[in-house]
Amino acid sequence: MMQPRAQTLPRSRPLWSGLMVLAAAVGIGTAAAADGHETIIESHGYSFYGDLKYPADYTHFDYVNPDAPKGGEISLPFVGTLDSMNPYSGKGRAHLFSIFAYESLLGESPAQDGLPADVYGEAYCLLCETLEYPEDKSWVQFNMRKDATFSDGTPVTAHDIAFSHNLLLDEGLQSYANAVRKRIPKVEVIDDHTIKFYFAEGISRRSLIEQVGGVPVWPSKWMKENGVGLKDSWLDSPPGSGAYVISDVDLSRNITLTRNPDYWGKDLPINKGRFNFDTIRLEIISDDTASFEAFKSGLYTFRREGDSKKWAAGYEFPKVTNGFIKKEELLDGSPPTPSGVIFNLGREVLQDRDVRKAISLMFNFEWTNESLQYGLFEQRTSFSEGTPVMAQGVPEGAELEILTSLGDLAPPDMLSDEVVMPHTSSAARLLDRRNARAAQKLLDDAGWEVVNGQRQKDGKPLKLSFLFNSTASPTVTAAIENFVSNLTSIGIDVALEKVDSSQYTTRERARDYDMVYDAYAAFLGTGTGLAQYYGSEAAEYSLFNPAGLASPMVDAIIEASLAAETREEEQAAMTALDRALRYEFFMIPMWYNPVTWVVYYDQYNHPETQPPYATGHLDYWWYDEEKAQKLRDAGVLR
Known part of the structure; x- marks a missing residue:
């Protein structure tokens, strides 16, 4: 499950996998319960497989300069408009800076890249000193640092943690709240500095400890005294406990x-x-x-x-x-953000996969890259580009076993054919005639005939709205305009609607578009947050799923990944997920750096x-x- 975060984020990296280091070498402790039946693990950090790179007595992360001087200023731009300092309600448009003041039990980086930045799938105590959990991960207890304070000097307590957790459920994003309530039925404040979360029975334990450990913490007393909740715009933000x-x-x-x-x-x-x-x-x-x-x-x-x-x-x-x-x-070791033109699958005309394929054939990456982008970009093919879980060729081995276990949910051609790859085009001219002919045949076969130069079916024109943020760079704008020009040339009526960033955010949340230039999340490992991006559970309203993708096949693969007991099983499931997402064809992949x-x-x-x-x-x-x-x-x- 993901935290509802600011609307303007840099390239994201979910904490869904990690590196293998022997737990015995890094100071993860275990202790038998009093009845002798349950083993409790106590640690300074957490990873699902129990392995941590940094031992309990680590002095700093390997990549930092521990003697770096303090001082000076760094300043950055934001292109567009902002109208809120509260990114948690789903209303208005807030920036990443609005969350800098707030910490969580387990540490996060300011830019949400994951912490530490040299490993995946590991988290270390910040507001907590240690955490405890049983081997079956049915609950977790955080033992908090007693010296933690908000910027106004008041202590950070377990009561603030519980208040913040419940506030997100009561007033936060619907998709987040629904997912959390099903998985985390109870929170118990044991004392001022000890809090325990209980997890539902019969579900995967993936991401649950990271989830409760990553909740931003707000001062309950201040919020109540000032009548401030998540439904407010927060021009005057509540105090936080962070460095800034x-x-x-x-x-x-x-x-x-x-x-x-x-x-x-x-x-x-x-x-x-x-x-x-x-x-x-x-x-x-x-x-x-x-x-x-x-x-x-x-x-x-x-x-x-x-x-x-x-x-x-x-x-x-x-x-x-x-x-x-x-x-x-x-250099960047994270998979590139899966950005591109996303189809609104709630629109009847776009529920035909062949229509979506026809539209995609009119995007000419090679011409765009050579003519507009100085040949500096590469075409993205995967939702986890350049990583070990990127699907390639035909499925085999453990990945094939997962896919065949899905029965009728997995299309036969996905099991036998090469993984879906973007089409190739000629860089010599914007309109690739070979692709145009293929696109027109797909539309003809789908019943969209040309009448007076326009595609029609049952007397209705093939007319699409394309939502686009007017603050985009001139190069991206030119690339999209040329794509729309190609679509028009084969009889598709496309209205490219350029709106400012506030309108863009409002309309995107309402799914008021047929196509939109946006992004999903890349992945390297599993986690319950995958369901908010790619699952059916919240497909109708999730802000993280702009296509409204609701695929029983994708759901089943996510569930299989959550049930994986080894890294090898998890990797096979992630590869199967990448293959399935590419097969569903809800996005035209564009470029990456x-x-x-x-x-x-x-x-x-x-x-x-x-x-x-x-x-x-x-x-x-x-x-x-x-x-x-x-x-x-x-x-x-x-």
């Missing part, structure tokens, strides 16, 4: 976070070498062109670049050539060896005062 406080909010201009000098957890091993900037500032800018100009002028100092045209040709101005601004490619592009004013440092699963600029980078002074002396920055 929200010090200034103007949702038309900027948001400022300030490092709390009295932060209770600053000396913990989990925080060593992290949270190094005194100030983190977000500049809110209307569109990408204006944002780029603002960066050039020095309004903000760090930028993650996603526009290939800018990366290839836009950074040739003096600040770059003189070395004041640094361009850097960072195998590296992360960043540009920044040369006043920051990061560890020489970056961890594989996070950029880390808001987590473990630091400010270099000597470099910053050189920029000021040169008049580059104030």
Whole structure:
């Protein structure tokens, strides 16, 4: 189960798998219960298989600089509009910065990349000191740190944990609340610093401990006294217990976070070498062109670049050539976010898989990449691109066993044919005539005939609405406009509806579109959160499932993955899931970048060896005062 988080997130990495390290070597303790029948595991961290990279006496994560200096500011852009500081209600549009103030029992990174950033599927105590659970994981108890406080000085207690958990159920996102209630029927506050969660019988234990350990914690007394709940917009946010406080909010201009000098957890091993900037500032800018100009002028100092045209040709101005601004490619070990054109499967016309295939044939990746993107991108094929669970070829071995066990739920051709791959196109011209002919035949066979240049069936035109965020970069906008042009050429009437980010968010939540440019979540391992993205349970209303995918086959594979007892079984199930999702064909996969592009004013440092699963600029980078002074002396920055 996933936390309902801010609407504007960077590339996400769910904590659904981990690395293999012998538990005996890392200080996971066990103790027999008084009746001698139940073995209780007590640990400083958690992974489903019981293996942790970092021992109980670890001093810091391997990839951080434990001696990183504190100070300075980093500033970043947000392109679009914001109208809330509360991302948990599903109303309004909030930013990632709105959650920075809040911590959980198990630690998370500020950018939600997963913590630590050098392993998968592991979590370590933050507000808790230890956690205890039986071998069957039917419950978990968190023993909290007694010195944890909110930024206003009040203690963080088990009562706040229980309050926050229940508040999310009562006022949070419906798909989240429904999923949690079924799996976590009871929470018990044992004393001020001890809390116990009980899990439902007869269900998978996957993600349950991580779920309750990841609930953001709000001060119950403050919330009740001020009459604040999740249904409010939160322009004045409740105090948090984290390293940063929200010090200034103007949702038309900027948001400022300030490092709390009295932060209770600053000396913990989990925080060593992290949270190094005194100030983190977000500049809110209307569109990408204006944002780029603002960066050039020095309004903000760090930028993650996603526009290939800018990366290839836009950074040739003096600040770059003189070395004041640094361009850097960072390796990224996470699977790329599965983004692309998503079909609303609730629309009758799009329930025909052949119609969806016909539409997809009109997207020309090769021409787009060569003509608009300087050949810098690769075409995404998988929901877990470039990982061990990426489906390839025909199913075999353990994966085939899982698929055949599904009986009639698995189509015969999925078992015998190569995994679904994106079509290829000619880079020589936008309209690939071979693909156009194939698309037209599929439409003809589906009963959509050409009448006066337009596709019609039973006297009704094939007319589609395409929801698109107007704040997208000019390159992405051009790619989508050319795709729509190709669709029009074969008689499909497509209305490309460019709306601002607030309208986009509102309409997307209402599923007010036939097609939308958006994304799902990549995966490396299993977890109950998969059902919110890809399952039928909440398909009609889940904000994480914009296609409304409801496939009994996909549901069965997710359940099989949750029942896996070994990593090998889990990996086979994840490979089967990737194959099934690609077969369902609810998205046109577009492009991805195998590296992360960043540009920044040369006043920051990061560890020489970056961890594989996070950029880390808001987590473990630091400010270099000597470099910053050189920029000021040169008049580059104030």
